[in-house]
Amino acid sequence: MRKVRRHSEVPEATIHRLPRYLEKLKLLQAMGVEDVSSRQLAESLDIKASQLRHDFHYFGGFSRPGRPYQVGKLVPALEKIIGVSEPQPVAIIGAGHLGQALANYANMGVQGFPVRGVFDANPRLVGLEIRGQPVRDMDQLEPVIAQEGIRIAILTVPAPFAQEVTDRLVKAGIVGIVNFAPTDLKVPKTVAVRNERLAVGIMALSFKVKCILEGDCGTE
Amino acid sequence: MRKVRRHSEVPEATIHRLPRYLEKLKLLQAMGVEDVSSRQLAESLDIKASQLRHDFHYFGGFSRPGRPYQVGKLVPALEKIIGVSEPQPVAIIGAGHLGQALANYANMGVQGFPVRGVFDANPRLVGLEIRGQPVRDMDQLEPVIAQEGIRIAILTVPAPFAQEVTDRLVKAGIVGIVNFAPTDLKVPKTVAVRNERLAVGIMALSFKVKCILEGDCGTE
DNA sequence: TAGATTGTTAATCGATTAACAATC
DNA sequence: TAGATTGTTAATCGATTAACAATC
Numbered sequence: 001m002r003k004v005r006r007h008s009e010v011p012e013a014t015i016h017r018l019p020r021y022l023e024k025l026k027l028l029q030a031m032g033v034e035d036v037s038s039r040q041l042a043e044s045l046d047i048k049a050s051q052l053r054h055d056f057h058y059f060g061g062f063s064r065p066g067r068p069y070q071v072g073k074l075v076p077a078l079e080k081i082i083g084v085s086e087p088q089p090v091a092i093i094g095a096g097h098l099g100q101a102l103a104n105y106a107n108m109g110v111q112g113f114p115v116r117g118v119f120d121a122n123p124r125l126v127g128l129e130i131r132g133q134p135v136r137d138m139d140q141l142e143p144v145i146a147q148e149g150i151r152i153a154i155l156t157v158p159a160p161f162a163q164e165v166t167d168r169l170v171k172a173g174i175v176g177i178v179n180f181a182p183t184d185l186k187v188p189k190t191v192a193v194r195n196e197r198l199a200v201g202i203m204a205l206s207f208k209v210k211c212i213l214e215g216d217c218g219t220e
Numbered sequence: 221m222r223k224v225r226r227h228s229e230v231p232e233a234t235i236h237r238l239p240r241y242l243e244k245l246k247l248l249q250a251m252g253v254e255d256v257s258s259r260q261l262a263e264s265l266d267i268k269a270s271q272l273r274h275d276f277h278y279f280g281g282f283s284r285p286g287r288p289y290q291v292g293k294l295v296p297a298l299e300k301i302i303g304v305s306e307p308q309p310v311a312i313i314g315a316g317h318l319g320q321a322l323a324n325y326a327n328m329g330v331q332g333f334p335v336r337g338v339f340d341a342n343p344r345l346v347g348l349e350i351r352g353q354p355v356r357d358m359d360q361l362e363p364v365i366a367q368e369g370i371r372i373a374i375l376t377v378p379a380p381f382a383q384e385v386t387d388r389l390v391k392a393g394i395v396g397i398v399n400f401a402p403t404d405l406k407v408p409k410t411v412a413v414r415n416e417r418l419a420v421g422i423m424a425l426s427f428k429v430k431c432i433l434e435g436d437c438g439t440e
Numbered sequence: 441t442a443g444a445t446t447g448t449t450a451a452t453c454g455a456t457t458a459a460c461a462a463t464c
Numbered sequence: 465t466a467g468a469t470t471g472t473t474a475a476t477c478g479a480t481t482a483a484c485a486a487t488c
Contacts, residue, residue, distance in 0.1 A: 019423035066488030083430035097321035203239035210303035286464030
């Protein structure tokens, strides 16, 4: 470690590549690979080696010049940077189809984000068991967040309720929200929001599909 | 319409804003708003007016200099550009929790992407009804895609099966794939893929949460 | 040593923002 | 007309890529 950089200086684009680096490195680790060069790793991710080194450079000194990266050292280093060295408990607000799907998604825990609370306002859903956890009534939101030390929430409530639930989450100490509701959330600057909107994704895809079908993509 | 531009020249960033423009404009339309200036529209989306005009400029002439945009003209124009003037039938491959959640998501049809086929390899899921549609066996994949004229598929199968299913989809004439499997897909250049990976999103969020909690964000 | 590799800076590329003429 | 607005180009900003010295 040679330089300390403030996170704010790390470009958004780099931040989004970090999880992909970690994912691929964990795969290599599981295969017993010990060393990997920037070229090898970059190629497997379909990016340029210089970009990968440039990205790593924000955090300084993962290897020494002349030596390839050691998978066993890089994995924990990236986990520390991303913030998943310790498990990060998460809450899921909204136990509809999507909320249930996410609560059921076993990989969440494996990736470092164990689900420690599932909440819904619908009394018919409250009490339902998902992977050994009950769906809780919304009045349990604040106490469970406090008790479990939850900092990240996944929001899967209908759009009309998204903002009021968000306000409660912020007051309860939540610092990061993954928003699946198709609406923009107002939060203080000290809270990070990531919007996951399926509709936007499928429409962007549709634009490209149209361009492929109409031979309008500049490839011919 | 003054200029015809090839789609390939439209930047990725612009493509991803088009659905957001359309979404907001439809909202305005539903409220009975007839005219909207670039400044008003941009402000409501938290972007710069010049960026919005610059984006629209790729497609040329939505209004005339001096006159604001007419919502009633802009909505169908954007729908045409994005490719949702006609409903685009989609197939969902994989009827696990996530696949079921998506098949249940009524908004899909409203947004212009009606679900016209849900498929799974698990015989215990085959026959299950979701919103009036049966989960079909995988051997129905090719005939249904052909019969319904489906061009876009949503992939929610486990990662180990993602590539083989993709190969079948491509052979069956699918041109766009929304990939929820946590693995990269190999496809010909004539097929568009959009990766929707929850793990990447929550990890990118985690990085920011860490930076907020540690006061390492340059805001103080 | 010779070849390969990283860390780091400089050059290139692309996207955002500002500016303003033309128009209503 | 005066004020507001778009379309369009130029200026700025940021991210990617290339280049290469230092190192093994």
